[in-house]
Amino acid sequence: xxxxxxxxxxxxxxxxxxxxxxxxxxxxxxxxxxxxxxxxxxxxxxxxxxxxxxxxxxxxxxxxxxxxxxxxxxxxxxxxxxxxxxxxxxxxxxxxxxxxxxxxxxxxxxxxxxxxxxxxxxxxxxxxxxxxxxxxxxxxxxxxxxxxxxxxxxxxxxxxxxxxxxxxxxxxxxxxxxxxxxxxxxxxxxxxxxxxxxxxxxxxxxxxxxxxxxxxxxxxxxxxxxxxxxxxxxxx
Amino acid sequence: xxxxxxxxxxxxxxxxxxxxxxxxxxxxxxxxxxxxxxxxxxxxxxxxxxxxxxxxxxxxxxxxxxxxxxxxxxxxxxxxxxxxxxxxxxxxxxxxxxxxxxxxxxxxxxxxxxxxxxxxxxxxxxxxxxxxxxxxxxxxxxxxxxxxxxxxxxxxxxxxxxxxxxxxxxxxxxxxxxxxxxxxxxxxxxxxxxxxxxxxxxxxxxxxxxxxxxxxxxxxxxxxxxxxxxxxxxxxxxxxxxxxxxxxxxxxxxxxxxxxxxxxxxxxxxxxxxxxxxxxxxxxxxxxxxxxxxxxxxxxxxxxxxxxxxxxxxxxxxxxxxxxxxxxxxxxxxxxxxxxxxxxxxxxxxxxxxxxxxxxxxxxxxxxxxxxxxxxxxxxxxxxxxxxxxxxxxxxxxxxxxxxxxxxxxxxxxxxxxxxxxxxxxxxxxxxxxxxxxxxxxxxxxxxxxxxxxxxxxxxxxxxxxxxxxxxxxxxxxxxxxxxxxxxxxxxxxxxxxxxxxxxxxxxxxxxxxxxxxxxxxxxxxxxxxxxxxxxxxxxxxxxxxxxxxxxxxxxxxxxxxxxxxxxxxxxxxxxxxxxxxxxxxxxxxxxxxxxxxxxxxxxxxxxxxxxxxxxxxxxxxxxxxxxxxxx
Numbered sequence: 082x083x084x085x086x087x088x089x090x091x092x093x094x095x096x097x098x099x100x101x102x103x104x105x106x107x108x109x110x111x112x113x114x115x116x117x118x119x120x121x122x123x124x125x126x127x128x129x130x131x132x133x134x135x136x137x138x139x140x141x142x143x144x145x146x147x148x149x150x151x152x153x154x155x156x157x158x159x160x161x162x163x164x165x166x167x168x169x170x171x172x173x174x175x176x177x178x179x180x181x182x183x184x185x186x187x188x189x190x191x192x193x194x195x196x197x198x199x200x201x202x203x204x205x206x207x208x209x210x211x212x213x214x215x216x217x218x219x220x221x222x223x224x225x226x227x228x229x230x231x232x233x234x235x236x237x238x239x240x241x242x243x244x245x246x247x248x249x250x251x252x253x254x255x256x257x258x259x260x261x262x263x264x265x266x267x268x269x270x271x272x273x274x275x276x277x278x279x280x281x282x283x284x285x286x287x288x289x290x291x292x293x294x295x296x297x298x299x300x301x302x303x304x305x306x307x308x309x310x311x312x313x314x315x316x317x
Numbered sequence: 318x319x320x321x322x323x324x325x326x327x328x329x330x331x332x333x334x335x336x337x338x339x340x341x342x343x344x345x346x347x348x349x350x351x352x353x354x355x356x357x358x359x360x361x362x363x364x365x366x367x368x369x370x371x372x373x374x375x376x377x378x379x380x381x382x383x384x385x386x387x388x389x390x391x392x393x394x395x396x397x398x399x400x401x402x403x404x405x406x407x408x409x410x411x412x413x414x415x416x417x418x419x420x421x422x423x424x425x426x427x428x429x430x431x432x433x434x435x436x437x438x439x440x441x442x443x444x445x446x447x448x449x450x451x452x453x454x455x456x457x458x459x460x461x462x463x464x465x466x467x468x469x470x471x472x473x474x475x476x477x478x479x480x481x482x483x484x485x486x487x488x489x490x491x492x493x494x495x496x497x498x499x500x501x502x503x504x505x506x507x508x509x510x511x512x513x514x515x516x517x518x519x520x521x522x523x524x525x526x527x528x529x530x531x532x533x534x535x536x537x538x539x540x541x542x543x544x545x546x547x548x549x550x551x552x553x554x555x556x557x558x559x560x561x562x563x564x565x566x567x568x569x570x571x572x573x574x575x576x577x578x579x580x581x582x583x584x585x586x587x588x589x590x591x592x593x594x595x596x597x598x599x600x601x602x603x604x605x606x607x608x609x610x611x612x613x614x615x616x617x618x619x620x621x622x623x624x625x626x627x628x629x630x631x632x633x634x635x636x637x638x639x640x641x642x643x644x645x646x647x648x649x650x651x652x653x654x655x656x657x658x659x660x661x662x663x664x665x666x667x668x669x670x671x672x673x674x675x676x677x678x679x680x681x682x683x684x685x686x687x688x689x690x691x692x693x694x695x696x697x698x699x700x701x702x703x704x705x706x707x708x709x710x711x712x713x714x715x716x717x718x719x720x721x722x723x724x725x726x727x728x729x730x731x732x733x734x735x736x737x738x739x740x741x742x743x744x745x746x747x748x749x750x751x752x753x754x755x756x757x758x759x760x761x762x763x764x765x766x767x768x769x770x771x772x773x774x775x776x777x778x779x780x781x782x783x784x785x786x787x788x789x790x791x792x793x794x795x796x797x798x799x800x801x802x803x804x805x806x807x808x809x810x811x812x813x814x815x816x817x818x819x820x821x822x823x824x825x826x827x828x829x830x831x832x833x834x835x836x837x838x839x840x841x842x843x844x845x846x847x848x849x850x851x852x853x854x855x856x857x858x859x860x861x862x863x864x865x866x867x868x869x870x871x872x873x874x875x876x877x878x879x880x881x882x883x884x885x886x887x888x889x890x891x892x893x894x895x896x897x898x899x900x901x902x903x904x905x906x907x908x909x910x911x912x913x914x915x916x917x918x919x920x921x922x923x924x925x926x927x928x929x930x931x932x933x934x935x936x937x938x939x940x941x942x943x944x945x946x947x948x949x
Binding site: 113119126130132135137138141142144145149183203206207210223224227230231236238239242243246247249251253308312 | 380387464493497762928
């Protein structure tokens, strides 16, 4: 029993790491995409990072009461939304740019996208802290969760700039990250989701995540053609 | 009665608790603000020093975040007793190291350069990595302690989960504030050294506030106060002397390697060096220095150009550096600017009426273009208001660009060239792009397929585009068979050429400023120089060899590659009589400029195409540390 708890705690640390990795990658990809559409990279990046962190702050503050109480449910909901919105975010931007032009409406849409991803990310740490506290028999575990979260961000920012962006490009990167996010969701379901109530919701989310994982894998493989398509839309 | 009194008392303690909690939130905001500023400052400084911004920025931000994690984990191992005092120690240490971090980074750079100049390139790179990241790790770990400690302090006043989350939330807000202010305010106004001191001042004040508000009265905190005040004094002194400190480091950098002859030179200020003019903008650090170094150009340049005969007042020996990267030398700039401006016009035989210049805020390319009366209008777009201001106001720049930027034919716009060509509806006969080398994704966009496509849309059907190809090295084979582009793993040549092809330009022709080696007056000047320097007798053979070396060095150094591209392929390029007089460019040199051997580009190779969606520039193999000289 005890051993199982320890292992689950370790697994939770692992999930924290991956989740943080995904979040910073989404953020960097969005900043890059926004400067692609609107120019002026320094300003776009500052605004993206700024709004993102602000939204994370709001997310962290909103994560109380019912949200924390129903932590397993909340975490599954947050992750599922993140993989859909984050994984396809550059595609959303391309479509929005196609439909709305590059005026104020596009900017509002882009900032909204960043805010949503930021708020969802903000939910993660308090939820993970709470989950870790349960695994640690009610002893608080803030430092460790925070630390691992930072480590995930560390690896994420390195891998994004040095490997993902130059090697995969913008679209393929977010597909890959979305896929990783799905893996987190599936692992979480298998270890925390099954015995809980809301069984129907959990099952549905699990199926959805599995399908998404497949979609991300396929888009990742065919990203080259997708790149061409997006560039031609962008240059139209 | 009693219950009412109790109630009142309870309410009062609650009120005090709430007040204390609010103060913790405020404190969290400030220290988070400081932490993110340290992080960005370190990343900025290392990018400035190292050159390849993406790699070093990522490494630094990465290591910082990782160290934050280490700090947070380590903080779990610290007992919660006396936590206020412990946090004070953390904050004071952070202020101290954060304040001097930029200076420490500069010392790392100097030691790195010393190692390099003594032939230890690999050791130098390893030292650069370890030295710079050690500083990052120290500051990162200290910052990592903060948040868990603040959460603990907050939990002393309330055990509610809400409170922890609020501390976390406020921490994010502080980070937001710092992340926005850094690029938009701090680096646009101050040097990195000053920013370091300023943040350290804020940090020290936060530490003093911490013990003032949260430490029990009975505890003796005099020593802490004295420590804090001393630190504050030191940093204020630093702010007042920041410009001087920066200049000391700059001199070492620019007057290297003479300035770093012995190891102790690293720590001693350089004596008698000419003053360096430094300006800061949101985009770059602008340095104007007196080039003192031995330069083959100083000896033989006069043999190739009439410039000083006609313009004896033209400044000589001034060099412009952007972010420490060499841009031009005032004594040889016409090689670059004449070839850049005139070769396309001589080759097509048609002077464009409407010209777009992107970048080139120094105004010298514009000066060349304004020589044509047929050019009716020049629209120029540069992103950096500071370099444009210098181009318009600085006496040295004015002497060089002849006030070109204030000419009534020039419509000068401050803005992002990418946004301009994307959104503008105007059409031009010629577009000149004068950008620095792509060392980060911000500049890489300006060499992308998307950008070139937008530029193509801005061209009239018979229009042309020309840009210089920074980082491309051309060289003469010893057999003198002709000029070839050097394609090593650092050269972005293939990237440039396949990218421009992918944007749909029909005709793409590279050319290079390629001066002749058999120049008699140059040989005479070189001979005079050598005989002047050498007192002992030289054999004819030795003398000839030395002359050859000087001239070959000059010709190699003055090679700049350009890419000329036409939207629609027109008739063959050939020499047309110039409509203006040039100092340097003539028919013979024009013919030589096109003697470049390169692989033809019938088929676009996708793996080289630089796109914003999938960038190939800057090349990742470019793991060097920035150098004062433009070494090819």
